[in-house]
Amino acid sequence: MHDIKTIRDNPEGFDQGLAKRGLPGQARELLALDDTRRGLIARLQALQERRNAASKEIGQAMGKGDRAKAEELKTEVTRIKDGMPQEEEALKAAEAALHNALAAIPNIPGDDVPVGPDETANVEVRRVGRPKGLNAAKQHFEIGEALKLMDFETAAKISGARFVVLKGALARLERALGCFMVDLHTSEHGYTEVAPPLIVRDETMFGTAQLPKFVDDQFHTTDGRWLIPTAEVSLTNLVRESIREEEELPIRVTAWTPCFRAEAGAAGRDTRGMIRQHQFAKVELVSITSPEQSTDEHERMTGCAEEVLKRLDLPFRTLTLSTGDMGFSARKTYDIEVWLPGQNAYREISSCSVCGDFQARRMDARYKPKEGKGPRFVHTLNGSGVAVGRALIAVLENYQNADGSVTIPDVLRPYMNNETTIRA
Template structure:
């Protein structure tokens, strides 16, 4: 959420930043509501002053025996009381209107985020590994003989509908091994704190990280008001919701492995084959809560942590900076990491690592107490996949495929599979 004081102070700069998001003249509408809200508050305060003055005079009029003046003042007190109540209601209504408007506005892009209309204007900043040259036509993950018995979309459709999968046998075990490997690397090498969080959250938590009010259709809401998390970013970030933490405790770095749920409302017809885009999936998510001066450096460090997963698994990837037209609603800057999928002959997103600045912190009222003293300040929040487990499974299967339909698995996974090094064409760990 945005600070109304900053918009008042420099509306032109705010409009210029919003224009990079494709929104024009925003400050005029915001400041008009703010002006009406402040006017109602000022009128209420003036009426309160008049009522207090009249209240003091009522007693004097009664004591002097001036019945006419007494009745006039008593009526005035009643009128002012009703006027104050009406003005306070108006101020509250305008305050709610202003808050709703600010809640619906996206974050301001960082100055070094490239301008652009969509994903075609994203800027590549790194490429690692060389895509393998196959002596045969590479297949997509769901076409491989090794996964035919272990990746069942028909049974999943019977159970739950489209965009679900039932995994079993070797495929399920490799999927589990990947999540365990990711957690261990982030905890043991990167020093993140493993955190186990609920996958059902209160509505205010979804507001805190920016999924609501604008993107409610992208998530699932239960009949009793809880929301299924679209990513562990929601509960992990909201751990500091409403808190004032000591500066000495920053940065706080969390990692969690959870189920995630997305309705995929805006992706009808996209990636309908295989398990690339599912309603239910698993991710290993990283969240950092930092001092404002450290968030840019933390963003780069988090990106390296996600990249390290792919490098350890010997998966070629590229990293891009999202342009303004592709930037997420609540983020100032985002690095997308795209893994090479030979079955599609293209790079596909496997992780987004983003810095929100104080945008989420304002929505959550999450602050820190400066060690040097002074008023509490808003923390900065960051999040990133470390990485999407299902998509990582796809990449491992496709990059390790052999002509006979078997799959050779990366060495980093062997200790998690009892020393097994691959999946046979018959779907068994071998």
């Protein structure tokens, strides 16, 4: 959510930021809406002041015995009083129009974000690990189905397309990955584990900007609430409508949850397998910081997500997303892409974003600085640490063997009864 005062102070800079995202300038329209709002506020204040003054003048006229003047003033007060509800409704409508317009505008990219129309302008930051040379590498669904432990057909009978049933060792492997990630982030990276609600209210989804823009991508419940598309929603809103002490920051939390998305990606892409599903598991990382901490925290969070892949010995690369490929709330995003030999390609497994105070303004999440006057908005960050289903895909494809078995990565063996291999 943008601050109209900041836009008024630098409308050209605001429009230049939108232009980096390929969007037309909107400062003029926003300021016009704000002018209407401000005009109505001034008019309402003037009416209130005149009503109060006229009420006082009635007593003065009565004291002088001027009944005609008193009656005239009473008529004026009644007229003002009767007209004020209409003025108040006009102000509410103007405030809603400005609020809705601001809520529909994405965050302004940071100065160090590459400018470009889409993923073709993303910039590779680093590459870790060497892709394994595998002859005739199979894709994850071919491996899982051959093991008879990955069942899309039965899932479709139960729930429809883009669901999967995992069985036996693969179900346990998915659980092992989630446990490993949470243990790593809590024991070594300083995150506090949280078990958050999976069903949230409108204002919670609005706070992290899933609403109103992405309403069609979400699952809506019959009582008007929402299934979370990511634990970012619940975790970030832990600080909504609160004022924290600066000493509490940074706040770092993590959660391993199911996630639900009605829109499962581009039409026709990844129609087979587990890449794009309506229900999937993810370990989420969220940080709440002061403005001065957020840039360093972004680098730190990305490093925490990368460490998961390093421990699993999975090749990956990290990219800075361009202005045309970034998410709605982000000021800057790093995408981590893991190597999938079955696809002979790198695929996204984590996005780590710094949002500045964009989400905090929507949630009214602030902190009290040690020095300075009044509370300030916090900065929020979120990232996958990492997507559990996609990590399962990466393990299957990178650790596949010629005989159809899958070697279990060393760090997961304690979670897999110390077994070394998954076989049919």
